[in-house]
Amino acid sequence: MAAAVKTSGGFCNTQQQWLHSTRDLFLHGSTHSNAKECKSKKAKKPISLRVKATSTKVELDFNDPSWKQNFQEDWDNRFNLPRITDIYDLKPRPTTFSLKKQRTPTGDEDSTPMDMWNGYVNNDDRALMKVIKYSSPTSAGAECIDPDCSWVEQWVHRAGPRKDIYYEPNEVKAAIVTCGGLCPGLNDVIRQVVFTLETYGVKNIVGIPFGFRGFFEKGLKEMPLSRNLVENINLAGGSFLGVSRGGAKTSEIVDSIQARRIDMLFVLGGNGTHAGANAIHDECRKRKLKVSVVAVPKTIDNDIPLMDKTFGFDTAVEEAQRAINSAYIEARSAYHGIGLVKLMGRSSGFIAMHASLSSGQVDVCLIPEVSFALDGEYGVLQHLEQLIKNKGFCVVCVAEAAGQELLQNSGATDASGNTILSDIGVHMQQKIKTHFKGIGVHADIKYIDPTYMVRACRANASDAILCTVLGQNASMERLPGSVASLPASATLTMCTFRSRKSSRHRSV
Numbered sequence: 001m002a003a004a005v006k007t008s009g010g011f012c013n014t015q016q017q018w019l020h021s022t023r024d025l026f027l028h029g030s031t032h033s034n035a036k037e038c039k040s041k042k043a044k045k046p047i048s049l050r051v052k053a054t055s056t057k058v059e060l061d062f063n064d065p066s067w068k069q070n071f072q073e074d075w076d077n078r079f080n081l082p083r084i085t086d087i088y089d090l091k092p093r094p095t096t097f098s099l100k101k102q103r104t105p106t107g108d109e110d111s112t113p114m115d116m117w118n119g120y121v122n123n124d125d126r127a128l129m130k131v132i133k134y135s136s137p138t139s140a141g142a143e144c145i146d147p148d149c150s151w152v153e154q155w156v157h158r159a160g161p162r163k164d165i166y167y168e169p170n171e172v173k174a175a176i177v178t179c180g181g182l183c184p185g186l187n188d189v190i191r192q193v194v195f196t197l198e199t200y201g202v203k204n205i206v207g208i209p210f211g212f213r214g215f216f217e218k219g220l221k222e223m224p225l226s227r228n229l230v231e232n233i234n235l236a237g238g239s240f241l242g243v244s245r246g247g248a249k250t251s252e253i254v255d256s257i258q259a260r261r262i263d264m265l266f267v268l269g270g271n272g273t274h275a276g277a278n279a280i281h282d283e284c285r286k287r288k289l290k291v292s293v294v295a296v297p298k299t300i301d302n303d304i305p306l307m308d309k310t311f312g313f314d315t316a317v318e319e320a321q322r323a324i325n326s327a328y329i330e331a332r333s334a335y336h337g338i339g340l341v342k343l344m345g346r347s348s349g350f351i352a353m354h355a356s357l358s359s360g361q362v363d364v365c366l367i368p369e370v371s372f373a374l375d376g377e378y379g380v381l382q383h384l385e386q387l388i389k390n391k392g393f394c395v396v397c398v399a400e401a402a403g404q405e406l407l408q409n410s411g412a413t414d415a416s417g418n419t420i421l422s423d424i425g426v427h428m429q430q431k432i433k434t435h436f437k438g439i440g441v442h443a444d445i446k447y448i449d450p451t452y453m454v455r456a457c458r459a460n461a462s463d464a465i466l467c468t469v470l471g472q473n474a475s476m477e478r479l480p481g482s483v484a485s486l487p488a489s490a491t492l493t494m495c496t497f498r499s500r501k502s503s504r505h506r507s508v
């Protein structure tokens with residue numbers, strides 16, 4: 001699966017490729033906002049690359065023979081990781097992690113005595129972002145930077161244990177906080193961060209309750225964490241520490257960090273949380289505090305650019321499939337049954353799309369990335385009419401953010417300032433009812449809204465492994481003294497996983 005690329009403010013990503021390859025199945029929608037952005041990459045020069053990490057804007061002139069070098073330099077700048085040693089003149093000390101050989105020869109007569117030393121990650125180690133080289137903009141799914149689609153390597157930092165560290169594990173205080181909405185796997189990451197820190201010899205680890213709120217809300221006390229306490233938390237869904245939205249005042253949070261004498265902060269959350277982590281990092285720098293901030297990207301929506309998969313997404317898709325299966329059974333068993341399922345995704349249809357594809361039971365999948373009409377000759381309702389006529393039943397899956405332009409928007413926002421979406425599921429249910437009544441055809445609509453069920457559950461096996469790698473890498477990045485925020489941490493914490501994956505599955 002190819003990584004996402006951000007150009008001119010839009011994302012051209014895997015979802016887009018899937019849309020192309022599944023056009024027959026998911027026939028609604030011809031204009032695609034992302035598609036427009038993708039095309040703009042191939043537009044005449046110069047193009048501008050808007051950079052998420054630093055918000056800088058680099059004009060690329062493809063007539064300039066050194067454009068590729070400029071691009072690469074810009075990329076490296078964006079992925080430059082600030083380190084605690086940028087501010088303080090600190091003496092490195094040998095790591096307390098993995099001091100011994102990880103694996104030793106078995107001692108069997110047959111075994112070849114050899115050094116199984118696992119090694120450390122060097123600060124200059126990198127993982128290659130893209131494993132596909134497109135030879136032309138006409139190649140299926142092509143993601144090209146310049147009009148000729150010449151190969152440009154994009155490298156990100158590799159996560160993992162370093163040989164030198166800059167903190168004394170015995171003396172530091174580490175804090176973990178989980179923010180935003182729930183996501184399967186949060187407990188797995190918390191658990192692994194605690195385990196790894198303890199392996200380094202860190203004794204003082206605390207959990208901040210209920211997101212950033214826990215930093216300033218009176219009456220919310222930090223929770224001491226240990227291997228013993230978190231041993232089994234991965235067996236349950238949710239967040240052991242609790243989550244919250246809104247209310248983040250950076251200066252108050254940093255006052256609290258200072259007062260609690262926190263040296264390292266692990267922040268688990270989505271885009272909002274990462275903006276918060278970045279602000280905390282900036283404020284700590286301004287105050288010259290020796291605090292490392294490492295953010296672990298969390299979003300059930302899987303909508304972080306540059307990342308193939310975020311933790312919790314796989315689990316959510318699996319759960320969503322169950323709802324689709326129920327809708328299918330209901331629709332199949334009813335006379336002119338129409339199963340309708342609404343699935344989460346604040347502004348992306350990844351859950352809906354993947355659950356639909358994997359279930360194989362969905363006739364129409366509607367996602368926000370593709371605009372569609374309900375009424376009219378090429379509208380969804382007309383298509384449903386045909387499906388009922390031809391096969392007697394059908395199943396529709398709609399992402400919660402799909403078709404928002406068809407609904408009235410109240411303009412309301414949640415505590416974090418995120419737009420509260422209008423209910424496309426209920427709207428579709430009504431529209432389908434009215435439509436079939438209007439044409440005098442019986443239709444039995446079964447509407448399923450499993451919203452919170454897809455995320456209020458324990459991580460599945462594949463997410464559990466991903467979380468373990470992320471938790472380990474986050475802790476290993478912290479002790480060497482790095483300070484990371486999106487997208488550095490996103491790639492940073494992912495890249496060990498990614499590099500292993502890509503070497504094993506080069507052809508993906």
Ligand SMILES: Nc1ncnc2c1ncn2[C@@H]1O[C@H](COP(=O)(O)OP(=O)(O)OP(=O)(O)O)[C@@H](O)[C@H]1O
Pocket residue numbers: 179180181182211212213244245246247248250269270271272273274275276277279298299300415416418
């Ligand atoms: N620009 C920002 N600067 C500082 N803090 C922010 C910013 N945006 C959001 N936050 C804070 O980050 C926390 C989480 O934000 P939000 O509720 O948007 O969830 P999220 O991290 O995007 O996760 P989800 O994927 O579940 O939406 C909130 O406490 C919010 O106040």
Ligand SMILES: O=P(O)(O)OC[C@H]1O[C@](O)(CO)[C@@H](O)[C@@H]1O
Pocket residue numbers: 180181182245270299300301344345346400414455
């Ligand atoms: O938990 P809340 O505040 O209802 O937010 C729900 C939103 O959070 C997410 O689960 C993650 O961003 C979205 O899919 C969904 O729209």
Ligand SMILES: [Mg+2]
Pocket residue numbers: 180270271272
């Ligand atoms: Mg968000």
